[in-house]
Amino acid sequence: MATQRILVSNAKGGCGKTTIATNIASYYASIGKVVRLFDYDSQGSSIHWNNRRSEQYAEISVVDAARRSGNHMTRSWQMRVPPETDLVVIDTAAGIDGTELAAMLQENDLLIIPVLPSPMDIQATAYFIKDVLLLGKARKKQIRIAVVANRVRKNTLMYHALERFLFTLKLPFVTSFRDTQFYIKAIEQGIGILDIKTSKNRIDHEQWAPLIRWMEIRAANKEAQIRPLFGQQVS
Numbered sequence: 001m002a003t004q005r006i007l008v009s010n011a012k013g014g015c016g017k018t019t020i021a022t023n024i025a026s027y028y029a030s031i032g033k034v035v036r037l038f039d040y041d042s043q044g045s046s047i048h049w050n051n052r053r054s055e056q057y058a059e060i061s062v063v064d065a066a067r068r069s070g071n072h073m074t075r076s077w078q079m080r081v082p083p084e085t086d087l088v089v090i091d092t093a094a095g096i097d098g099t100e101l102a103a104m105l106q107e108n109d110l111l112i113i114p115v116l117p118s119p120m121d122i123q124a125t126a127y128f129i130k131d132v133l134l135l136g137k138a139r140k141k142q143i144r145i146a147v148v149a150n151r152v153r154k155n156t157l158m159y160h161a162l163e164r165f166l167f168t169l170k171l172p173f174v175t176s177f178r179d180t181q182f183y184i185k186a187i188e189q190g191i192g193i194l195d196i197k198t199s200k201n202r203i204d205h206e207q208w209a210p211l212i213r214w215m216e217i218r219a220a221n222k223e224a225q226i227r228p229l230f231g232q233q234v235s
């Protein structure tokens with residue numbers, strides 16, 4: 001089967017790109033897929049995450065894509081995707097510029113945009129989405145886009161503002177992830193939140209299920225159901 005390529009991006013820093021990229025990578029590795037995670041952030045958060053991963057978990061190849069190697073051959077070797085790769089996940093840096101974004105939109109199948117429920121984040125994300133849609137017009141290949149709300153606390157005014165904003169976009173708002181220490185624990189241990197299985201984080205498994213379903217839809221014309229969040233429990 002062809003390699004699936006998933007881009008996790010938003011020009012805004014701190015919205016959860018690395019959290020979501022590492023969680024996607026570890027989930028697919030845990031079900032036996034060959035996963036390659038490209039870290040485009042010079043801070044190397046995904047690389048550090050993988051360095052903390054113990055051998056009991058399925059191996060993930062993490063590529064330091066931000067490192068500008070002087071040796072062209074070395075860089076193209078480093079950036080290669082071996083044919084046996086099932087899944088490529090791209091963790092981008094904050095402040096990604098138009099040129100870089102346009103190139104990434106050409107190369108990838110899916111784009112996941114995390115957004116936090118804060119006024120500044122909503123505004124920055126609106127600009128980012130505008131850029132994506134403009135640049136996307138020039139793309140040769142269909143790319144499917146989903147927005148995911150992150151660090152959501154129930155019944156906050158900002159959460160409702162975010163919800164309204166997302167529903168005005170004609171993009172699928174696939175799920176929302178609650179704000180929880182389990183994400184921080186997972187990052188510290190080089191694992192994903194789905195590797196943690198306790199009654200206290202069953203809700204996180206439930207919140208990931210719609211995104212996993214959306215990622216598995218292969219055909220571009222079969223769009224995922226937009227899931228209203230009113231009925232979803234976020235605690």
Ligand SMILES: Nc1ncnc2c1ncn2[C@@H]1O[C@H](COP(=O)(O)OP(=O)(O)O)[C@@H](O)[C@H]1O
Pocket residue numbers: 012013014015016017018019020045094150151152177178179180181183184187
């Ligand atoms: N759902 C969440 N609950 C709690 N903490 C989170 C959640 N998502 C992200 N974080 C924390 O927020 C910070 C920024 O997240 P990160 O994934 O590094 O963002 P980005 O890669 O977009 O800069 C990190 O410290 C991360 O552990």
Ligand SMILES: [Mg+2]
Pocket residue numbers: 017018019041045091092093
């Ligand atoms: Mg990051």
